[in-house]
Amino acid sequence: MANIKTKICGITFPNPIWTAAGPASADAELLNQAAAGGAGALVTKTISVQPARVPIPNIHSVASGTLMNAELWSEMDYMKFIYDELPKIKDKSKKIIVSVGYTPEDLIVLGKELRKANVADAVEFSIHYIDKNPENLKRTAAALKDNLDIPVFAKISPSIQDLDVVIRVLDPHVDGFVAINSVGPALDFDIETGRPFLGSDDGRGWLSGGAILPIGLHVVAKISELTTKPVIGVGGVRKVEDVIKYIMAGASAVQICSLAILKGQQVYGGLADQLSDWMDAHNYETIESLKNTFNRSIARKLFFLKQGPQLYPTLIDERCTYCLKCERSCIHQAIKFYEHEFTLDTSRCVSCGLCASVCPTDALMLESSGD
Numbered sequence: 566m567a568n569i570k571t572k573i574c575g576i577t578f579p580n581p582i583w584t585a586a587g588p589a590s591a592d593a594e595l596l597n598q599a600a601a602g603g604a605g606a607l608v609t610k611t612i613s614v615q616p617a618r619v620p621i622p623n624i625h626s627v628a629s630g631t632l633m634n635a636e637l638w639s640e641m642d643y644m645k646f647i648y649d650e651l652p653k654i655k656d657k658s659k660k661i662i663v664s665v666g667y668t669p670e671d672l673i674v675l676g677k678e679l680r681k682a683n684v685a686d687a688v689e690f691s692i693h694y695i696d697k698n699p700e701n702l703k704r705t706a707a708a709l710k711d712n713l714d715i716p717v718f719a720k721i722s723p724s725i726q727d728l729d730v731v732i733r734v735l736d737p738h739v740d741g742f743v744a745i746n747s748v749g750p751a752l753d754f755d756i757e758t759g760r761p762f763l764g765s766d767d768g769r770g771w772l773s774g775g776a777i778l779p780i781g782l783h784v785v786a787k788i789s790e791l792t793t794k795p796v797i798g799v800g801g802v803r804k805v806e807d808v809i810k811y812i813m814a815g816a817s818a819v820q821i822c823s824l825a826i827l828k829g830q831q832v833y834g835g836l837a838d839q840l841s842d843w844m845d846a847h848n849y850e851t852i853e854s855l856k857n858t859f860n861r862s863i864a865r866k867l868f869f870l871k872q873g874p875q876l877y878p879t880l881i882d883e884r885c886t887y888c889l890k891c892e893r894s895c896i897h898q899a900i901k902f903y904e905h906e907f908t909l910d911t912s913r914c915v916s917c918g919l920c921a922s923v924c925p926t927d928a929l930m931l932e933s934s935g936d
């Protein structure tokens with residue numbers, strides 16, 4: 566059976582599926598539920614020196630599996646969180662990663678208190694609401710590193726344009742990275758009343774869940790190219806295949822937020838079991854052997870193929886259910902079904918690949934014309 570333990574900064578975790586900072590990790594009761602639900606580590610809701618004043622409403626379902634939120638950070642006093650909540654976590658075998666924010670001044674206070682309380686196995690700090698200039702980021706990381714002797718992870722926001730610069734600046738001052746935080750700002754409102762769905766000052770919030778998976782994968786793959794330090798993936802996981810993608814992109818563990826909000830706290834253990842089964846079926850014995858197997862060179866080859874030979878869809882008859890999703894989604898009208906007969910007009914096909922990706926049964930393969 567596959568070994569799904571993961572080792573990060575010398576700490577061994579029983580599985581790589583963790584909670585993320587959010588409403589499902591907001592207090593001891595919820596963290597105990599996540600532990601019982603099989604989470605491989607407990608990452609807490611972000612605490613800060615000033616409790617947040619959270620607007621209401623603050624979570625809105627934008628589309629299936631995709632949320633928008635304006636939940637900010639914990640409303641709880643940080644001393645209560647550290648001294649009353651964290652000790653109530655029953656399963657002492659679960660490692661606790663406390664999420665903290667935001668300014669260097671805040672982090673000095675929180676770092677000192679966490680060291681005194683000795684309740685955390687690691688910390689992650691969020692750069693979501695701070696000035697992201699390199700000097701400030703360096704000061705922010707140092708504020709924790711100078712006051713703690715446990716691993717410190719930087720949680721990266723997807724809005725960062727100069728990721729290379731930010732990772733290079735932070736790298737010497739942290740023990741690893743977490744990516745990504747929610748995406749935005751984003752807006753949605755009711756067309757009858759004109760009112761935003763979220764109660765924040767400007768109605769804006771942050772996107773999470775299924776829609777942001779490809780952004781998270783991009784950032785994790787990119788950070789993994791820029792550093793040898795561990796990367797923890799988060800963003801858009803809805804099924805085990807998404808977890809596998811994060812690990813293949815370079816992640817040593819994966820956090821889950823929106824899925825746990827929508828489906829409940831048992832999702833962690835369920836995904837861990839499915840990951841183990843998938844690894845068995847595909848002959849991966851360890852997380853380390855699956856990690857970083859995303860094929861960067863093939864991605865480049867497909868790009869060059871577009872200059873010469875084309876990639877045409879071919880049909881695997883026995884898989885086709887004749888749902889016609891491929892025909893309808895072909896804006897170039899290259900695909901036509903005549904009485905269950907698949908035809909492709911190669912003079913119209915531009916090899917975009919959309920038809921194969923909308924097929925619900927994987928009945929279309931993209932094959933090179935080879936000329």
Ligand SMILES: Cc1cc2nc3c(=O)[nH]c(=O)nc-3n(C[C@H](O)[C@H](O)[C@H](O)COP(=O)(O)O)c2cc1C
Nearest residue numbers: 585586587611634636691746773774800801822823
């Ligand atoms: C309602 C809500 C509250 C969140 N609160 C925090 C937070 O306090 N600190 C933080 O770093 N990230 C916070 N996040 C971001 C998540 O930890 C995570 O990075 C993001 O939602 C992407 O993961 P997901 O697609 O699995 O939800 C929050 C997300 C949601 C949906």
